[in-house]
Structure formats: C-alpha cells, structure tokens
Amino acid sequence: MAKVVCVLYDDPVDGYPVSYPRDGVPHLECYPDGQSLPTPSAIDFTPGTLLGSVSGELGLRPYLEGLGHEFVVTSDKDDENSEFDRHLTDAEVVISQPFWPAYLTAERIAAAPKLKLAVTAGIGSDHVDLNAAIAAGITVAEVTYCNSVSVAEHVVMMILSQVRNYLPSYKWVIDGGWNVADCVQRSYDLEGMQVGTLGAGRIGVAVLRRLAPFDVHLHYTDKHRLPAEVEAELNLTYHPTAQEMVPHLDVVTINAPLHRETRRLFDDELISTMKRGAHLINTARALICDRDAVVRALQSGQLAGYAGDVWYPQPAPSAHPWRTMPHHGMTPHISGSSLSAQARYAAGTREILECYFAGRPIRDEYIIVSGGALAGVGAHSYTAGD
Numbered sequence: 219m220a221k222v223v224c225v226l227y228d229d230p231v232d233g234y235p236v237s238y239p240r241d242g243v244p245h246l247e248c249y250p251d252g253q254s255l256p257t258p259s260a261i262d263f264t265p266g267t268l269l270g271s272v273s274g275e276l277g278l279r280p281y282l283e284g285l286g287h288e289f290v291v292t293s294d295k296d297d298e299n300s301e302f303d304r305h306l307t308d309a310e311v312v313i314s315q316p317f318w319p320a321y322l323t324a325e326r327i328a329a330a331p332k333l334k335l336a337v338t339a340g341i342g343s344d345h346v347d348l349n350a351a352i353a354a355g356i357t358v359a360e361v362t363y364c365n366s367v368s369v370a371e372h373v374v375m376m377i378l379s380q381v382r383n384y385l386p387s388y389k390w391v392i393d394g395g396w397n398v399a400d401c402v403q404r405s406y407d408l409e410g411m412q413v414g415t416l417g418a419g420r421i422g423v424a425v426l427r428r429l430a431p432f433d434v435h436l437h438y439t440d441k442h443r444l445p446a447e448v449e450a451e452l453n454l455t456y457h458p459t460a461q462e463m464v465p466h467l468d469v470v471t472i473n474a475p476l477h478r479e480t481r482r483l484f485d486d487e488l489i490s491t492m493k494r495g496a497h498l499i500n501t502a503r504a505l506i507c508d509r510d511a512v513v514r515a516l517q518s519g520q521l522a523g524y525a526g527d528v529w530y531p532q533p534a535p536s537a538h539p540w541r542t543m544p545h546h547g548m549t550p551h552i553s554g555s556s557l558s559a560q561a562r563y564a565a566g567t568r569e570i571l572e573c574y575f576a577g578r579p580i581r582d583e584y585i586i587v588s589g590g591a592l593a594g595v596g597a598h599s600y601t602a603g604d
C-alpha cells in the first residue's frame with residue numbers, strides 16, 4: 219500500500235469553519251474551451267466547503283484509506299526536519315499546492331527513493347524541480363483549468379481596485395474619515411486606457427474577455443498568436459514581444475508561466491520603458507518580476523501601483539519588502555483557491571489518483587512530466603533544462 223503525503227495551508231486562525239456565507243457553489247457544465255471538469259468516480263466532500271486547508275484534506279481521506287493507503291496531511295514543510303521531509307523518505311505520492319508550496323527540490327527528490335507521482339492541486343508546477351523529476355522518472359501532474367477563471371476574476375478586481383484607488387479609500391472609512399480628496403487624488407477611470415497581457419492562454423484570454431466591456435483598448439503578447447477571429451472579436455492589438463508591448467500600456471497584467479524566458483523579465487530596464495504611472499498586476503509567479511526593481515519603481519513613481527498574489531518564497535517572510543512598499547494591493551496567494559476552485563482541484567486531484575492507482579492513463583491535459591520527459595500540457599508550457 220502506498221504512502222500519500224499531502225501538504226496544505228493551515229486552517230483559519232479561528233479554527234476550521236462550521237458554517238459558510240453561502241450554501242453551495244454554482245454547477246458548471248464545462249470549462250470555456252469545452253474541456254470537461256474533473257471526472258472522479260465519486261467525491262466525499264461538499265462543494266463549497268474549505269477543502270484546501272489541513273483539516274479539509276482535499277476531501278481525500280475516506281477514498282485513500284478505503285483503498286488501504288496511508289494518508290498524511292501537514293502544513294509543516296519548510297523547517298529543517300519538517301514533517302514533510304520526514305514522510306518524504308518513504309512517500310509514493312506527494313500532493314502539494316502553489317498557494318503553500320512544498321518545494322520539491324532536487325535534494326528532496328533524491329531523498330525520496332519511492333516517489334512516483336507529484337500532484338499539484340492547482341495549476342503551475344514550478345515548485346517542483348522538473349529536471350530532477352524527469353531524471354528520477356517521477357510523473358508530475360496538475361489540474362489544468364481548475365482555477366483559471368478564478369484567477370482572471372482576481373486580476374480584473376485588482377486592476378479596478380488599483381486604478382480607482384479602492385484600498386486606500388476603504389482604509390479612510392475604517393479609520394473614521396470622510397477624506398474624499400485624499401481618496402480621489404490617485405483615482406482614475408479604466409475606460410479608454412490601454413491594457414495588455416503578457417501571455418494569452420487560459421487566464422490571459424479570460425482576463426481580456428472580462429475587460430472588453432469596460433471600453434478599454436486591449437493588447438497582448440504571446441509566443442503563439444490567437445486565432446484571427448478572437449483578435450477581431452475582442453479588437454486586440456498583438457505585439458511580438460513584451461518589450462514592444464509595454465511602452466504603450468497603462469495597465470500590464472502578467473499571465474505567463476515562470477520559465478527561462480519569463481524569469482525576472484520585469485527588471486529595472488523593462489519597467490523603465492513603461493509609461494510613467496502604469497499599473498503592473500502579477501498573479502502568475504513572483505519571480506517574473508525583479509523584487510527590488512518593483513519596489514524602486516513604486517518609490518520613484520515610475521509605477522503608480524503593483525498588485526498580485528504571488529510571492530517568493532511562499533509564505534513570504536514578515537520582512538518581505540512587498541508588504542510595505544507604497545501603492546501596492548497585494549494579497550497572499552489566494553486567487554486560485556476560492557471555495558469554488560477548491561471543489562474543482564480537489565475533484566481533479568482525486569481523478570488523477572484514481573487513474574494512478576488503477577493503472578489508467580492520466581489525461582494529457584493534466585500531465586506535466588511523464589516517462590522521463592516533459593509530456594502532455596507540460597511539453598507545451600515548460601522547457602526542459604530550465
């Protein structure tokens with residue numbers, strides 16, 4: 219029987235919830251491109267409950283223990299001799315999440331001789347050393363599309379809250395003030411602005427679609443051009459590179475994976491070519507931006523604001539400069555972990571485990587690494603040797 223080790227974020231400080239604001243989450247027929255939602259044989263949880271924290275256990279315990287497997291769930295992943303490290307030595311399956319990543323480094327993979335499957339309960343497997351996984355013959359899978367629209371909604375929220383100066387205005391209310399001038403001295407309409415995305419995949423296109431009704435001018439850059447009918451429908455301006463796109467934009471949103479081409483792409487040099495007072499929104503991966511270049515640009519006014527939910531490392535230390543830099547709208551990594559998204563990635567994780575334990579192929583759209591090579595969706599999104 220297998221040992222399955224699952225690393226999840228901690229429960230709420232007031233304890234695991236006993237009730238929720240709503241009685242459920244809407245039922246979706248399929249994802250926007252027609253891909254089917256996860257298809258496990260059954261689920262042992264109520265959609266809309268907190269599944270992503272330690273006590274939620276992704277709703278997997280009855281299923282895994284019913285098959286006789288050992289199931290360990292912990293949030294303890296970073297300290298020396300963490301619970302994760304202790305169980306890794308004889309784990310066959312590791313489940314982790316981008317929100318609270320159990321960094322599966324080459325050293326940890328070397329210390330896990332029985333490891334066969336690493337599942338990302340979410341999207342984005344850059345917390346796994348994919349080269350080491352390839353060398354060790356480990357399968358890496360993620361739940362593609364489970365939270366793409368969740369992130370797109372968060373991006374739109376952050377763009378509006380930044381451009382309209384929502385968070386400082388809210389703070390004046392909490393502080394008992396009625397300081398209209400203080401609030402509006404940095405507040406603009408989004409209407410008429412030039413808004414563009416780095417990356418026009420599942421999230422990027424969902425962001426563009428949601429922004430189109432705001433009567434903005436939409437731009438994108440991507441390695442592959444979108445179909446002409448999509449460009450026409452959304453009135454998109456295509457730019458071959460980020461360098462060519464960003465000087466035109468009032469708002470830049472980053473929706474590309476972290477890999478060799480995007481790592482530290484937004485450095486002092488690229489940010490200096492942006493319009494003074496542009497907003498930068500990054501819900502993709504923190505390392506796509508140079509941490510200190512972002513701080514400098516906010517301090518100088520080159521950027522009017524920076525918002526996002528991705529940090530490095532995660533959890534971010536209390537002294538991380540993005541917690542205190544001016545004009546930011548950061549959240550912890552939450553955009554892809556709404557209760558709605560949790561139901562999908564918990565079900566998708568179960569689908570992957572059912573396939574693995576039954577010896578059936580895992581769907582191609584979930585596969586990142588398989589058979590000693592990048593495969594499935596991973597062969598498209600990642601580059602071997604990164």
Ligand code: NDP
Pocket residue numbers: 316340341342363365366369416417418419420421422439440441442473474475476479480501502503527528551552553554555598599
């Ligand atoms: P997709 O693979 O659907 O889209 C990513 C797009 O980025 C693709 O169209 C890809 O191009 C493009 N791209 C890759 N490299 C470059 C580059 N150098 N320049 C321009 N475009 C590039 O992924 P998703 O939209 O689902 O997710 C995007 C990223 O968002 C994920 O990799 C993940 O890191 C992050 N994410 C964050 C979440 C959160 O909770 N904050 C949750 C989910 C994802 P092409 O495919 O044409 O080669």
